[in-house]
Amino acid sequence: xxxxxxxxxxxxxxxxxxxxxxxxxxxxxxxxxxxxxxxxxxxxxxxxxxxxxxxxxxxxxxxxxxxxxxxxxxxxxxxxxxxxxxxxxxxxxxxxxxxxxxxxxxxxxxxxxxxxxxxxxxxxxxxxxxxxxxxxxxxxxxxxxxxxxxxxxxxxxxxxxxxxxxxxxxxxxxxxxxxxxxxxxxxxxxxxxxxxxxxxxxxxxxxxxxxxxxxxxxxxxxxxxxxxxxxxxxxxxxxxxxxxxxxxxxxxxxxxxxxxxxxxxxxxxxxxxxxxxxxxxxxxxxxxxxxxxxxxxxxxxxxxxxxxxxxxx
Amino acid sequence: xxxxxxxxxxxxxxxxxxxxxxxxxxxxxxxxxxxxxxxxxxxxxxxxxxxxxxxxxxxxxxxxxxxxxxxxxxxxxxxxxxxxxxxxxxxxxxxxxxxxxxxxxxxxxxxxxxxxxxxxxxxxxxxxxxxxxxxxxxxxxxxxxxxxxxxxxxxxxxxxxxxxxxxxxxxxxxxxxxxxxxxxxxxxxxxxxxxxxxxxxxxxxxxxxxxxxxxxxxxxxxxxxxxxxxxxxxxxxxxxxxxxxxxxxxxxxxxxxxxxxxxxxxxxxxxxxxxxxx
Numbered sequence: 001x002x003x004x005x006x007x008x009x010x011x012x013x014x015x016x017x018x019x020x021x022x023x024x025x026x027x028x029x030x031x032x033x034x035x036x037x038x039x040x041x042x043x044x045x046x047x048x049x050x051x052x053x054x055x056x057x058x059x060x061x062x063x064x065x066x067x068x069x070x071x072x073x074x075x076x077x078x079x080x081x082x083x084x085x086x087x088x089x090x091x092x093x094x095x096x097x098x099x100x101x102x103x104x105x106x107x108x109x110x111x112x113x114x115x116x117x118x119x120x121x122x123x124x125x126x127x128x129x130x131x132x133x134x135x136x137x138x139x140x141x142x143x144x145x146x147x148x149x150x151x152x153x154x155x156x157x158x159x160x161x162x163x164x165x166x167x168x169x170x171x172x173x174x175x176x177x178x179x180x181x182x183x184x185x186x187x188x189x190x191x192x193x194x195x196x197x198x199x200x201x202x203x204x205x206x207x208x209x210x211x212x213x214x215x216x217x218x219x220x221x222x223x224x225x226x227x228x229x230x231x232x233x234x235x236x237x238x239x240x241x242x243x244x245x246x247x248x249x250x251x252x253x254x255x256x257x258x259x260x261x262x263x264x265x266x267x268x269x270x271x272x273x274x275x276x277x278x279x280x281x282x283x284x285x286x287x288x289x290x291x292x293x294x295x296x297x298x299x300x301x302x303x304x305x306x307x308x309x310x311x312x313x
Numbered sequence: 314x315x316x317x318x319x320x321x322x323x324x325x326x327x328x329x330x331x332x333x334x335x336x337x338x339x340x341x342x343x344x345x346x347x348x349x350x351x352x353x354x355x356x357x358x359x360x361x362x363x364x365x366x367x368x369x370x371x372x373x374x375x376x377x378x379x380x381x382x383x384x385x386x387x388x389x390x391x392x393x394x395x396x397x398x399x400x401x402x403x404x405x406x407x408x409x410x411x412x413x414x415x416x417x418x419x420x421x422x423x424x425x426x427x428x429x430x431x432x433x434x435x436x437x438x439x440x441x442x443x444x445x446x447x448x449x450x451x452x453x454x455x456x457x458x459x460x461x462x463x464x465x466x467x468x469x470x471x472x473x474x475x476x477x478x479x480x481x482x483x484x485x486x487x488x489x490x491x492x493x494x495x496x497x498x499x500x501x502x503x504x505x506x507x508x509x510x511x512x513x514x515x516x517x518x519x520x521x522x523x524x525x526x527x528x529x530x531x532x533x534x535x536x537x538x539x540x541x542x543x544x545x546x547x548x549x550x551x552x553x554x555x556x557x558x559x560x561x562x563x564x565x566x567x568x569x570x571x572x573x574x575x576x577x578x579x580x581x582x583x584x585x586x587x588x589x590x591x
Contacts, residue, residue, distance in 0.1 A: 059464075059468060060465055067436060068441060070438070071448070095425070098416065099416065
């Protein structure tokens with residue numbers, strides 16, 4: 001596993017914007033003084049006239065994006081998840097969501113893998129915030145392949161979209177010839193019969209690692225990758241829950257309001273089974289390296305496996 | 314359009330404000346009335362628009378950043394022919410398209426608004442979009458003076474001034490009153506002109522109820538190149554209705570039946586005076 005290719009999904013985001021610029025001439029990219037960090041600098045370098053730096057003013061940036069979309073542009077608004085979904089929540093809700101405008105939000109540095117910056121910048125609440133907005137599509141890609149596919153899908157989709165990207169490099173897991181991406185469709189990335197692991201974003205890799213560990217102990221886990229948290233793929237979750245009778249959710253986000261909640265909502269309505277939610281347990285993060293933090297908070301493969309061991313016992 | 318005709322339309326807009334808020338038993342007549350003349354001027358003279366084709370590609374845009382004064386905007390749109398004047402009585406009622414604050418389902422409305430401070434950013438985005446697309450439409454946005462207390466207004470002003478958006482015209486309805494009292498007693502936004510000048514705006518201050526001054530201010534805005542313009546309207550909140558003029562309590566309160574009768578009589582008197590003029 002040591003030679004697995006690793007790329008941060010924010011890097012995939014910047015590359016995808018550049019690669020899709022010719023095909024989508026209406027695409028423009030907005031930043032709030034973070035182009036170097038969000039990796040939209042890659043786009044800016046290639047298409048300076050289509051990059052708008054709004055300065056450190058995220059609330060105004062969301063409104064400017066709304067106005068641009070009303071003149072036919074397709075704005076991709078970029079900032080850290082904390083500021084895009086957190087600080088500018090009400091602007092996203094009232095200036096983009098309510099008028100249902102064709103604005104895409106590319107939010108990088110989500111979750112605790114922001115690392116050393118600490119809790120002020122580690123947004124573990126964005127999925128919860130964004131999925132409450134009517135008509136908002138919410139995606140959280142797991143790797144480079146999926147991140148690029150999500151950017152394309154967002155551009156092809158008419159209406160507001162929120163995509164969550166990470167800061168830390170993560171393994172490429174979807175580079176398969178039959179890989180297909182569709183908004184609202186989950187993927188079974190490992191078949192199993194004893195327990196279902198529903199994971200999103202960088203946690204898909206942890207879930208797959210945990211499933212391998214559990215397999216050697218006789219527990220056969222099914223792993224489902226949910227990139228689109230809203231609208232969520234109800235069928236794939238219910239079908240697997242009916243088979244295994246036990247569901248674990250994995251997200252680099254608060255267990256309140258995110259993937260765990262979304263999955264519980266589906267299962268409570270259609271197939272009540274026991275659920276274990278793995279994620280940030282109603283706590284703020286802290287400074288540290290991304291790998292130390294995911295280990296401490298039980299979000300690496302070992303931590304996920306330990307939680308599941310306890311759950312299926 | 315001659316000033317007498319504009320005054321007549323403005324009085325119809327004022328009647329629409331009173332009729333709609335009375336019918337709704339809610340809404341914001343004070344700031345709608347203070348801006349009634351500018352609504353009238355924008356929709357009957359200034360803006361390149363077509364009520365028969367509300368989404369016309371090259372139309373000028375208007376964003377009501379102070380969205381709570383929707384009764385004034387709706388009355389202007391109705392009188393301009395975007396929808397029937399009779400529909401104004403459905404304001405704020407269940408099932409009506411005339412929502413409490415503007416949204417995208419209302420003919421003639423270019424942007425949903427109501428949460429203060431946000432409309433000016435959208436207007437700046439539209440103005441930038443026009444520049445990027447090489448289109449020559451203009452963008453107008455109306456703010457309240459209390460709204461200037463929102464920090465986002467100044468983020469947008471910095472952006473528009475820096476980007477030299479000379480196709481953007483920011484209008485501030487400086488009626489001096491907000492919900493909790495006079496603006497300079499709540500959290501003073503003054504000096505307003507100096508602030509906008511500091512953000513690279515051309516600033517014009519006018520009497521909000523004088524059509525000659527309104528006309529010359531918008532001409533100045535159109536003629537100004539290399540920077541956006543801010544027109545500060547020195548206005549009277551509740552203008553045209555005797556008991557609402559300068560009265561803070563009429564910010565967000567509807568007239569009851571008796572008050573409605575007095576208000577409509579006040580406006581009928583204005584009609585009579587205008588009829589004498591020709």
